[in-house]
Amino acid sequence: MSVQPDLPAQLPRATVDDSAAVRLTRVTKTFGSNRAVDDVTLAIAMGTVFGLIGPNGAGKTTTFSMLAGYLRPSAGRIEVFGLAPSRVDALRGRLGVLPQDALLPDRDTVGEFLVCMARLQDLPPRQAAAFAREALDLVGGSAWWRQRCSSLSHGMAKRVALAQAFLGEPDLVLLDEPTAGLDPRAMWEIRQIVKAKRGARTIVVSSHNLHELEEICDAAAILDRGRVVASGSMTELTAAHEEIRVKVPAGTLRGSKPGQVPVQALRELPSVKSAELDEQRLEIVICFDRAETDAEAVIARLLRVLLDHEVRISGVAKGRGLEQRVMSLT
Amino acid sequence: MSPLVEVQLIAWRELRKSVRSVKGLVLAAMTLAGGAGASMLFAWIDRLKREALPDGVDVQALQQQMFTQLYGAETGQALAGCPHSLWMMLMATLWLGPLLVALLGFDSIPSDLQHRTVRYWALRARRSSYVVGKFFGAWLVVLGVTLGMNVVVWAVTVVVARLPAGDVLSWGVRFFAVSIPISAAWCGIATLVGSTIKTPFFALLAICATFCGLWLVWVVSHLADIPALSYVYPNSYGPFFLSPRPTETARGLVGTCAIAVLTAGAAALLFERKDL
Numbered sequence: 001m002s003v004q005p006d007l008p009a010q011l012p013r014a015t016v017d018d019s020a021a022v023r024l025t026r027v028t029k030t031f032g033s034n035r036a037v038d039d040v041t042l043a044i045a046m047g048t049v050f051g052l053i054g055p056n057g058a059g060k061t062t063t064f065s066m067l068a069g070y071l072r073p074s075a076g077r078i079e080v081f082g083l084a085p086s087r088v089d090a091l092r093g094r095l096g097v098l099p100q101d102a103l104l105p106d107r108d109t110v111g112e113f114l115v116c117m118a119r120l121q122d123l124p125p126r127q128a129a130a131f132a133r134e135a136l137d138l139v140g141g142s143a144w145w146r147q148r149c150s151s152l153s154h155g156m157a158k159r160v161a162l163a164q165a166f167l168g169e170p171d172l173v174l175l176d177e178p179t180a181g182l183d184p185r186a187m188w189e190i191r192q193i194v195k196a197k198r199g200a201r202t203i204v205v206s207s208h209n210l211h212e213l214e215e216i217c218d219a220a221a222i223l224d225r226g227r228v229v230a231s232g233s234m235t236e237l238t239a240a241h242e243e244i245r246v247k248v249p250a251g252t253l254r255g256s257k258p259g260q261v262p263v264q265a266l267r268e269l270p271s272v273k274s275a276e277l278d279e280q281r282l283e284i285v286i287c288f289d290r291a292e293t294d295a296e297a298v299i300a301r302l303l304r305v306l307l308d309h310e311v312r313i314s315g316v317a318k319g320r321g322l323e324q325r326v327m328s329l330t
Numbered sequence: 331m332s333p334l335v336e337v338q339l340i341a342w343r344e345l346r347k348s349v350r351s352v353k354g355l356v357l358a359a360m361t362l363a364g365g366a367g368a369s370m371l372f373a374w375i376d377r378l379k380r381e382a383l384p385d386g387v388d389v390q391a392l393q394q395q396m397f398t399q400l401y402g403a404e405t406g407q408a409l410a411g412c413p414h415s416l417w418m419m420l421m422a423t424l425w426l427g428p429l430l431v432a433l434l435g436f437d438s439i440p441s442d443l444q445h446r447t448v449r450y451w452a453l454r455a456r457r458s459s460y461v462v463g464k465f466f467g468a469w470l471v472v473l474g475v476t477l478g479m480n481v482v483v484w485a486v487t488v489v490v491a492r493l494p495a496g497d498v499l500s501w502g503v504r505f506f507a508v509s510i511p512i513s514a515a516w517c518g519i520a521t522l523v524g525s526t527i528k529t530p531f532f533a534l535l536a537i538c539a540t541f542c543g544l545w546l547v548w549v550v551s552h553l554a555d556i557p558a559l560s561y562v563y564p565n566s567y568g569p570f571f572l573s574p575r576p577t578e579t580a581r582g583l584v585g586t587c588a589i590a591v592l593t594a595g596a597a598a599l600l601f602e603r604k605d606l
Binding site for chain 1: 331336339343347350351442445446447448449450451452453454455456457603605606
């Protein structure tokens, strides 16, 4: 995935991908003097689950709203399947969106709302009802068909909105904070829905929940103050293919005595480029040459050395975790 | 999908929504009750007037005289035989029509904007179709309520004023037809103003202010003797539709349709460029 003229040097650059479902080229959006999105260039490959990550005010929702055609860019170009998002007729049925704060029409029943949406997707009345029921089933809401939208709880309304986004199986689905405000079970279920769609359609998820994004996304872009500060596959972003982190309990020191971390011995392991004990984070950070070996082989050797030295281990992880990566960049 | 189908789906949904809303039902009930009450009063006065007139007085001639003063000789002659109470109701409908349009349609687009519900529609329908659909939806609701009120008025006129049902129906339908294009013009203006404002309450104020402003323009046009200026006020096309001349009716149609098309078109155009 991903084309990034302004990518940080440490991230590998992918070539321009003609199969991109979404392409943003030097997109800027200003509101008065506020530059909400600043010269963003991105390409999202077909069939991937792509995350838009960043703190509040990073420009995620603005970017998302431009992709959905709700906002027009002040400068630059946005293409969804090669078309401007404002080309509603050409994109009809190919684009599904879960907007963040949009309320459902309160006087409609859930069934009426979904059928109306399906009819506007050019489905004949009978098929529209069938598709609407199918979409509602997908989010576990088939019992709500006759219920007024105004009587739904926040979680139920979110699921109905999600059903609306997946209505008619669109090729591209944009989800803005799909699990915000939901209980853990509902969050898990929504993650499973997204995972089940992976590969079959392109899904763009904008969220604050980094653990969730790390779990469901194939790739992501990290935004900060309107700019893309990093972009790439999840493995690239978390450095999972060139870095290993071993958690150790509090009080663990470096040294050669039993129970201490033999940093020098770790540095001498094959393919290891560096080894450090981060006493603040209580982590041993190992960087290795991914051209020579893979992470699993390094983990095996590393653990052997540590266990030989009777070092107590709390956990092992490939890469630094998305959260840590985002924290370091934003 | 054709824009016409989009407009049809959105207008139909708007109609269904209004029929279900408490506001729509209350306004419809008030309009029907008000129409029934007023027509009863007009019909009763009409009957008393006719009964109180001495024998030999030609009621039609008196009406013709009055209508001639208002609309000119040709229209006066054409309206001479109409039930006076129905004409009074037509005037009431035309004067209160803008209020009905404002109250029924003020939140149609602004509440969708305020709650961002419009985002569900903007993804599936051209924005212009959405606005035009809302316009037609509002117009259909207003026409439905007006027709309901007219039917009540016709029935009351037949019973209370004791006039022949055929006469009442033929004049009633004709007078109702006058309100159709005029209410379209009012709905167009309300759609244009409403589509630019996100808060329903402010939209109501702005729509009412615009309607009052247009009425003031009409007053000024008469005081300053600038007839051309009066045509921005949709009710000023009423006399065209009452005229027996088809060319006058056509002029009225062109004028009101132009207002409706220009305002709804401008609303659609502005909405196309709007950030939602």
